[in-house]
Amino acid sequence: MKVVALEKDRVHDFVAYCKKHRMELDDSYLYDFELRDFQVSGEAPTYILTNHQGEILGAVSLVMDEYHKLGKRARFRIIHSEIEDILCYQQLLQAVLKHTTDLDKVFLFIPVTNKVLIEMIEGLKFSLERYAFVLLREDLNVPEIKLPEGYELRSFQRGLDEENWSKVRNAAFATLKGSETPITTEGVTKLLNDDDYLEGGMMLLFHQGKPVGVIRGADDEYENDPIMNIGPVAVTPEYQGRGLGRILLRAALQFAKEKGYKRTILSVNGENERAQALYIQEGFKQIEAVVCYQYFL
Template sequence: MRIVYLEEERVSDFVSYCKKHRLEVDDSYLYDFDLREFEVSDENPTYLALNQQDEIIGTASLVMDDYHKRGKRARFRIFHSEIVDIQCYQQLLRAVLKHTTCLDKVFLFIPVVNKKLIEMIEGLNFYVERYAFLLVREDLEVPEVDLPECYELRTFRQGQDEENWRKVRNASFSTLKGSETPLTTEGVTKLLTDEDYLEGGMMVLFHQEKPVGVIRGADDEYDGAPIMNIGPVAILPEYQGRGLGRSLLRASLRFAKEKGYKQTILSVNGENERAQALYIQEGFKQVEAVVCYQYIL
C-alpha cells in the first residue's frame, strides 16, 4: 500500500470511489453536483491509498474553504478505507494533516450505524463533539401559518436582504456548536447560485421592518427520491419562544407542497432540544443519527 496526493488525472477515479462508498459515510459533500465541481486545489487537499495494482482502496479529503478556515477548522469530505486497517487510516490522516498548520482541529460526521468506521476513528484519537439527527416529514397536511400582528414573512429579495439574512443567521447560531463561525454576505449570495437553490425558497421574517427570522428550502434527494431540505431555521435570540420558528417552518412546508415535494427533510443539532421537539410536534420523524468526531491539532 502507498499513499499519494491526488493528481488531476485521477480525479475521476476519486469521484467514482466517493460515489461507491458515500452511503457508508456522511454524504454532505458527496452529492453528484459537489463531485462534478470537485477540483484539485488548496481548498480540497486529498490523498489516496493505493494497492499493488494501483487501485484506490482508501482516501482522505478535506474541505478547507473560506468558511471553515475562518473557524480555524477543516471538515472531512470523506475519510474511508475499503480495508479495515488502522494503519491505512493512520497514514492517510498523517498525509492530509500536513495541510492544516494554521487550523485548530479537523472533524467529520459518521452515521452511528457504521460501527467499524467509528472504531477506526476512535483508535486515531478523535473525540465526540456532538450528535446530529436527520428528520423526515411525509406529505402531511400543513396547518395555517399564523403570524402575530405587525409580523410579515417575505420572499428573499436579492440585492436587498443579504445583510438581513447574515445578521439573523449569525445572531441565532452564535452559541450553537458547529455553527459558531459567522456567515459572510458573500456566503449568503452563494446560496442564491448553488445548484440546490429554489426560487422563492428563501424567506425573511420581519417585525415592523426589522428582520428577525430566516428560513431556506432547497432541492435535495433522499433514498433516490426528490425531497426539499429545510435549513437554516433561525430566529433572533430575543424573539425566540414566541412561536415564530413554528410559523417559519409551516411556511416552508407549505412552499414544499406548492412545489410538488412529497417529503421534506432537515438536520438538527443534538444539543438543540427545543428545535427537536418543535420538529417532532410538526410531523417530522427521525430517520438517521450521526456523530461528529473532532481531532484537535
C-alpha cells in the same frame, strides 16, 4: 500499499470511489452535484491509498473553503479505507494534516450505524463533539400560518437581504455547536448560486421592519427521490420562545407543497432539544443519527 496526492488524471477514479462508498458515510459533500466539478485545490487537499496495481483502496479529502477557514477548522469530505486497518487510516490522516497548519481542528460526521469507521476514528484519538439527527416528514398537510400583528414574511430579495440574512443567522447560531462560525454576506450570495437553490425558497421574517427570522428550503434527494431540505431555521435570541420558529417551519412546508415535493427533510443538533420537540410536533420523524468527531491540531 502507499498514500499519494491525488493527481488530475485520477480525479475520475477518486469520484468513483466516493460514489461507491457514500452510502456508508456522511454524504453531505458526496452528492453528484458536489462531485461533478470536483478539483484538487488548496480548498480540497486530497490523497488516495493505492495498492501495487494502482487501484484505489482508500481516500481522504478535506473541505477547506472560506467559511470553514473563517472558523479555523476543516471538514472531511471523506476519510475511508476498504482495508479495515488503523494503519491505513493513520497514513491517510497524516498525509492530509500537512495542509492544516493554520487551523485549530478538523471534524467529520459518521452515521452511528458505521461501527467500523467509528472504531477507526476513535483509534486515531478523535474526540466526540456532539450528535445530530436527521428528520423526515411525509405528510404534506400543513396547518394554517397565522402571522402576529406587526410581522411580515417574504421571500429573499437579492441585493437587499444579504446582510439581513447573515445578521439573523449569526445571532441565532452564535452559541450552537458546529454553527458558531458566522456566515458572511458573500456566503449568503453563494447560497443563492448553489445548484440546490430554489427561487422563493429563502424567506425572511420581519417585525416592524426589523429582520428577526430566516428559513431556507433547498432541492435535495433521499433514497434516490427528490426531497426538499429545510435549513437553517433561525430566530434571533430576543424573539425566540414566541412561536416564530413554528411559523417559519410551516411556511417552508407550504412552499415545498407548492413546489410539488412529497417529502421534506432537515437535521438538528442533539443538544437543541427545543427545536427537536418542535419538529416532531410538526410531523417530522427521526430516520438517522450521526455523531460528530473532532481532532484538535
